[in-house]
Every structure is written in structure tokens, then in C-alpha cells.
Amino acid sequence: MNPIERAARAMHESAQPQWPWDDPDCEPLRRIYREAARAMILSLREPTDAMRSAGSELTRFVSAEESDEAYRGDAANIWRFMIDAALEENVTPENEHQPR
Secondary structure, eight states, X not given: OOHHHHHHHHHHHHHOOSSOTTOGGGHHHHHHHHHHHHXXXXXXXXXXXXXXXXXXXXXXXXXXXXXXXXXXXXXXXXXXXXXXXXXXXXXXXXXXXXXX
């Protein structure tokens, strides 16, 4: 299951709706949850300074001669690439055969 679908289902479960996720009549509601999940993940695309600092600790092992700012920039770029990949994984029944 891709990250957007996982997030959509988690939002559905946390709302404790009266309808099950797999109810065929509820596709419009599932679509709303998926769109909300995508928007939520997109909102996380820009890392905070604390996230950059935490990620920079990992990038130090790759190249020891970089500056602290370079490590933080690398960590931010890695985070963005990971979020972009999560957004690209949004395969639903409506778009699974469409080119990307």
C-alpha cells in the first residue's frame, strides 16, 4: 500500500465513520480522504530546521569534508526527494494506468 493510501485509511479510521472503507458506494468519500492525505504529505515537504539538523547527522557519514550548512542542505534535499517519491506512489484505481 502506498503512503497516500495508508494516510487516507488512517484518517478514515481516526474519524470512526459509519461506513467501512471498502464499501463500493463510498468511492467519493475515499477520494476525499486520498486528496486530504496527499495535501497533508505535501505540507510536510519542507523540513524544519530541527529536521534538517537531525538528517544532517546521517549525511556526515557520506562525506566527512562538507560544511555544517552543506550537511543540512543535503538532509533537506533527501527529505524532499523522499516526500516527492511518496507523492508519486499515489496509485489509485482511477490513475493506475495513466503515464506519470
